[in-house]
Amino acid sequence: MGVAVIVGTAKGAAVLKSGDRKTWDMSFELRGWPVTASARDDGGRTYVAVNSPNFGVALFASDDFASWKQLESAPRYRPEDRGNPEHHRLVAKMDFEGKLKGGGRFVDQIWTLHPAHGALYAGVSEAGLFLSRDRGESWQPVDGFNEQPGRENWAPGFGGLGLHTILTDAKNPDRMWVGISAAGFFRTDDAGTTWTRKDESVHGFGGNCVHHVANDPENASVLYRQEHFGVYRSNDGGDTWQVWEDGLPVAEMSTGHRCSFGFPLVHDRKSGASFVVPLDGDAFRFPRGGQLAVYRSTDGKTWHPLTDGLPANCFAGVLRGSMAGDQMDPGGLYFGTTAGAIYASDDLGESWREIASGLPRIMSVEAYAT
Amino acid sequence: MTVHVQLPPLLRGAMDGERWLEAEGATICEALRDVAQQHASLALHLFDEQGQVRHNIVCLHGGAVVRARDMHMHRVQQGDELVLTNALAGG
Numbered sequence: 001m002g003v004a005v006i007v008g009t010a011k012g013a014a015v016l017k018s019g020d021r022k023t024w025d026m027s028f029e030l031r032g033w034p035v036t037a038s039a040r041d042d043g044g045r046t047y048v049a050v051n052s053p054n055f056g057v058a059l060f061a062s063d064d065f066a067s068w069k070q071l072e073s074a075p076r077y078r079p080e081d082r083g084n085p086e087h088h089r090l091v092a093k094m095d096f097e098g099k100l101k102g103g104g105r106f107v108d109q110i111w112t113l114h115p116a117h118g119a120l121y122a123g124v125s126e127a128g129l130f131l132s133r134d135r136g137e138s139w140q141p142v143d144g145f146n147e148q149p150g151r152e153n154w155a156p157g158f159g160g161l162g163l164h165t166i167l168t169d170a171k172n173p174d175r176m177w178v179g180i181s182a183a184g185f186f187r188t189d190d191a192g193t194t195w196t197r198k199d200e201s202v203h204g205f206g207g208n209c210v211h212h213v214a215n216d217p218e219n220a221s222v223l224y225r226q227e228h229f230g231v232y233r234s235n236d237g238g239d240t241w242q243v244w245e246d247g248l249p250v251a252e253m254s255t256g257h258r259c260s261f262g263f264p265l266v267h268d269r270k271s272g273a274s275f276v277v278p279l280d281g282d283a284f285r286f287p288r289g290g291q292l293a294v295y296r297s298t299d300g301k302t303w304h305p306l307t308d309g310l311p312a313n314c315f316a317g318v319l320r321g322s323m324a325g326d327q328m329d330p331g332g333l334y335f336g337t338t339a340g341a342i343y344a345s346d347d348l349g350e351s352w353r354e355i356a357s358g359l360p361r362i363m364s365v366e367a368y369a370t
Numbered sequence: 371m372t373v374h375v376q377l378p379p380l381l382r383g384a385m386d387g388e389r390w391l392e393a394e395g396a397t398i399c400e401a402l403r404d405v406a407q408q409h410a411s412l413a414l415h416l417f418d419e420q421g422q423v424r425h426n427i428v429c430l431h432g433g434a435v436v437r438a439r440d441m442h443m444h445r446v447q448q449g450d451e452l453v454l455t456n457a458l459a460g461g
Contacts, residue, residue: 032380054426054456055380055415070384072410077419104420 008035008364157181198238251281336362
């Protein structure tokens with residue numbers, strides 16, 4: 001069995017393929033497009049989300065990782081939908097004419113794509129959730145989420161209001177979670193009609209800047225969370241959270257709070273291991289001392305550093321969507337840096353190899369067993 | 371009025387590499403709406419959720435640089451060439 005890794009960069013998608021997870025072939029697709037997310041459905045179709053500050057958001061699909069066809073539809077808000085003023089203030093840096101200040105709501109980026117229960121979900125910025133039941137040919141807004149009261153007061157993260165995390169429960173299609181920077185983490189138990197914040201006891205600063213959350217859909221209520229302010233775990237679907245930082249490097253944050261800072265969190269389903277890439281606090285956002293390190297927890301309690309094969313002079317970051325597991329046995333892990341390097345491990349993180357470098361800024365990484 | 375619209379390089383991928391399209395319209399905006407009607411995948415790129423030409427798109431027409439906000443009143447003639455591009459940004 002082989003693996004394909006889709007690396008979304010600021011100028012296209014690197015597609016890395018391997019039959020043995022040791023030697024890799026790379027092609028560079030969708031040249032010129034910022035590639036922000038990808039997903040593969042049960043039918044073997046791969047979807048890639050692109051965005052451009054000039055030409056908007058679109059989706060491309062491929063059945064062979066080589067030929068890509070743009071879909072004729074993409075998530076879009078309705079003309080009458082009103083936007084969040086703070087999000088506009090942040091994203092309007094490319095709006096030469098001040099149009100966003102007019103109050104409309106726009107999809108300016110697809111942050112995540114998530115296939116589940118025969119549908120394809122998209123999480124977007126300005127924060128919202130969309131659903132396709134026909135493999136991306138048409139999209140509907142999930143109004144129960146997108147139109148909930150209070151969204152006009154959500155506080156954006158530095159990159160705007162992005163819905164970047166979608167999690168589902170394989171045994172309960174009515175239950176779902178989404179995470180937004182920096183509005184928090186939400187759960188529905190009625191198929192998206194109503195939503196409840198699930199941030200109790202998670203350290204915040206105004207809102208909750210959730211960076212990434214992972215789960216195993218077969219054991220969905222155990223949640224693994226990298227927050228702006230620390231790493232947490234929940235055993236009850238997010239009703240309660242426990243700090244989960246034993247063994248992780250802790251930094252003083254800009255607010256004075258001390259915790260472990262980072263963006264991605266990946267969970268390997270077969271082994272039960274979780275992985276994070278700590279950075280030296282929110283003021284610096286690169287590995288402490290320049291030593292790039294992945295930390296692994298195999299018991300759900302303590303973390304241990306893994307550095308074999310990773311550089312000692314790395315002052316780049318790893319973004320929230322830029323790490324993935326292939327869910328094979330043993331699990332393969334892949335992550336990319338903002339400096340355009342991709343690292344891979346075929347032994348659950350024990351050792352790493354650089355499998356590509358010189359790429360543009362890496363914004364998303366997904367891995368698929370083929 | 372039939373005009374010839376040149377797509378920017380990034381959008382040619384949505385049209386199997388096609389560089390030029392034909393469109394009907396009396397203004398630049400009308401011609402772009404015709405392009406969008408003919409090609410749904412280009413509609414996503416040319417018009418935003420409010421139905422307006424995306425604000426960073428500009429059109430080179432007869433030596434003039436026409437911004438998105440002015441395209442609805444900028445008239446075209448039979449056989450004109452409209453070169454679509456994006457506003458210059460960056461250093």
